Amino acid sequence: MDIRLTTEARRRLVAVVMAASVAFTVASCGGEEGNEKVNDSPKASSGQSKEPTGETSEKPDSEEILAQVKGADGIVVTINSADRDSGGFITVNGQVENTGDKIFVAGEWRGQETELLKNGASTAGAVLVDKQGKKKYFVLRDTDGGCLCTTGLTVKAGQKVPIFAQFPAPPEDVTEVDFQLPTMPPATIAISG
Template sequence: MDLRDSKSRIALTMLSLGLVVVLVACGGGGSDDGGKSGDTTSEGDAAAPDGSSEEGDDSPDDGNDGDTKQVLAQITGEPSITLTVTGAAREEGGFLTVEGTLHNGGGKAWNDVGWAGQERELAGNSFSMAGASLTAKEEGKKYLILRDTSGRCLCTRFDLQIGAGDTVDWFAQFPAPDPSTTQVDLQIGNLPPATFEIR
């Protein structure tokens, strides 16, 4: 009698433990852990609408667009000097600002005081963009560099020379062409004209 009672109690205890284990096993992957240990493709790795992972949004491509400027025109001459136009913007006050880079691709330092132009008023600007001009063929007009009352051009004045292999930035300001004008030629020194569009 005692032996049967003891076996019955052991059987009931084992059955109770089995049910507890089954219940715990069934509920273990539920919401107790906030879904963190369950499905690994849930919130953390959700794909963006374009199919890319949210983790990949800070790829190396991001932010690189600001490093490169659009080339509006590029010319080479004298004999290894490359002038690049990267911007042309109409400004308040009725003037046009043109900017870009100048690269000396030759094997020695270079300068050209003739870039100051032939106007006596601009001669003091020496090696600079002072001799630059814009031609608007649609208007049949030529625009000269703007200058202050002392004859200093509203433009870049370079150092004595540009070293071999060096690239420098430049800008030049002109009276703004007619609003209907969409294309101009930039001319300076002995370089060929650089044709580009303006808005």
């Protein structure tokens, strides 16, 4: 039987999966899947970047801010939490603010893998990099290849939109990772939990 889900149905399914047990997600992703060795190349290690595409800064505010990255056209990504769950995954939560004057569609943030293209404008291309273990962790997916992340991501000028992405968790002794979205500089964030 072929069951196809609408975008809204997929969002609801993702919410149910997140609220329920992670067992299904972990089982479908397997042990080492989603992990990729990374090179020892020197990159922005403190989350600070002077590249023309954006700059990174950490700033205190009334709500907790782990990191904030600024990209082209007035796009600002704020990371508010990176929570480790006992089920073996990390959920990164934050928001995208469009301080520019034109609509932002996160098409480039979905990643380049063929399977990710069907997620549309999303945070499916986000990665966590464990510099200590030299591994890269990709966004978790359901059995149909749908990301466990924000989809339908369009931000009007002057608007803030919440975002999230779930990843396999690095080992317990890893307390800090780099979070990166395509086209944006990396941001070093602390893992809680």
